[in-house]
Amino acid sequence: MGIAAAIREAAIELPSRVQSAGLAGPGARRRQAAAVIEEAAGTARVSGALDRLGSTLLFRKGQSVVQQGDLASHVFKVASGALRVVRLMPDGRRHIASFLMPGDFFGLADLESYGHSVEAITDSTLLRYTRSGLEGFLDRDMQMRRQVFGVMCRELSAVQDHLLLLGRKTATERLATFLLAMAERRSPHRPGEDRQVELPMNRSDVADYLGLRIETVCRVLADLKQRRIIDMPDVHSIVILRRDTLEDLSAGDSD
């Protein structure tokens, strides 16, 4: 689910050399100070023709990577951490289009300007590529190009799953779907070993992602816990006790 989930496993390797860079452009940021970019040492590796293309950036929890409306000059790939992809309505209503996790891309589809802001949920390191550099690279490398195409296809497919969720699913179905997707995302290769789910984001983020209010998210989680379908060791940890029941719930099989 969400944009990021489908992209996560993309086998695209875009290694990057470490390169000090400031994101702060000439224009002032609106709601918060320009991100403080720090050099992230130790994460660089040179292993392909893309090695001069990207720079590695570190963002602290809460910092913005890009702002909705900014000129879409770069494409990002998450190396570590977790981020949210946010859009605001004029009256302040907030919507989260997706969460970004390691391996996910952002900015591929933004042609003119970014349609969303991206904010770090936890401290995160990102690889940043110039759009022009990446495009030129893709023009020359067919294999890479096909992989990027595959990434976009899976992203589109994931977004359409989310459309169904927002358009037709009940609150309980949304939470069940979300928890299963988060579990799947953590350990995609062992479909039984993903009982423990870590939620880096807060309730407000979950609510804005699922098209619900914070209180509804709390209530549904409390209900699932009370029914012994999940456990909640702490606010950001979910343990899936009855996966099959959760799967039934996510598809609307029963109540």
Added chain:
Amino acid sequence: MGIAAAIREAAIELPSRVQSAGLAGPGARRRQAAAVIEEAAGTARVSGALDRLGSTLLFRKGQSVVQQGDLASHVFKVASGALRVVRLMPDGRRHIASFLMPGDFFGLADLESYGHSVEAITDSTLLRYTRSGLEGFLDRDMQMRRQVFGVMCRELSAVQDHLLLLGRKTATERLATFLLAMAERRSPHRPGEDRQVELPMNRSDVADYLGLRIETVCRVLADLKQRRIIDMPDVHSIVILRRDTLEDLSAGDSD
């Protein structure tokens, strides 16, 4: 809005020679008879390297072009008519991901099997390309490839607008947004001349696209009409009387 809107204007020219073909594969269709494919004469034109790639197919109102779950062997481009892109939940709830209009593509993002069914709302002619043929073509033609990439980007962007609509907008805001998008779609180049909006789909389709029930769609339309914001000469025709008010409504500026 919707997948298709963003794709509509894609400048990709994929002319096709007419070619008789049956869509009915070896597998039986589930809910309705296999589409009756007829040769559509008169629409063929040879004007590029793609001329041997596609075949032109005609679908009657109500016929299915592809079924959710079918092997995704082809990509389609709408030549004329209108179609709906449908997904069904196990319990019968229905969701429409987008409407397809002339110029729109379908199947680009479906890698393994189609995630949606496509059904003709009105009689429609489609150009059909084999996935393998199209991919090979794209590998060889950089300009075409960039255009297809642009198509996918706009599609993704449109779907994300729709996520916001489904996740955060009220029924009135959804209808206002929808009507404006349909108007824009009809005459994209004359942003004042698009008062008259034709809705080829029925209320049920609109409801499933906007994440509402039929009755809600009716009530909101009746309310907009009563407030002299729109007129409804007949069920499938909307006249936009106060575009600015509709724009305010679509963004949630007022009531």
Added chain:
DNA sequence: CGCAAGATTGAATAACCTCAACAGCTGTGG
């Protein structure tokens, strides 16, 4: 004309939201 499908309207209901109070945790400063 007569039927069937779609559209509309009304009344009652349910799901989710809003508002409000409170609990739990974290970090700060005396």
Added chain:
DNA sequence: CCACAGCTGTTGAGGTTATTCAATCTTGCG
């Protein structure tokens, strides 16, 4: 160390929106 402030999360009560169920009307078509 403790008190307190601020933030996030949780729970309760009541309100609103959109749904559900039902009846009626309209339209297209044989």
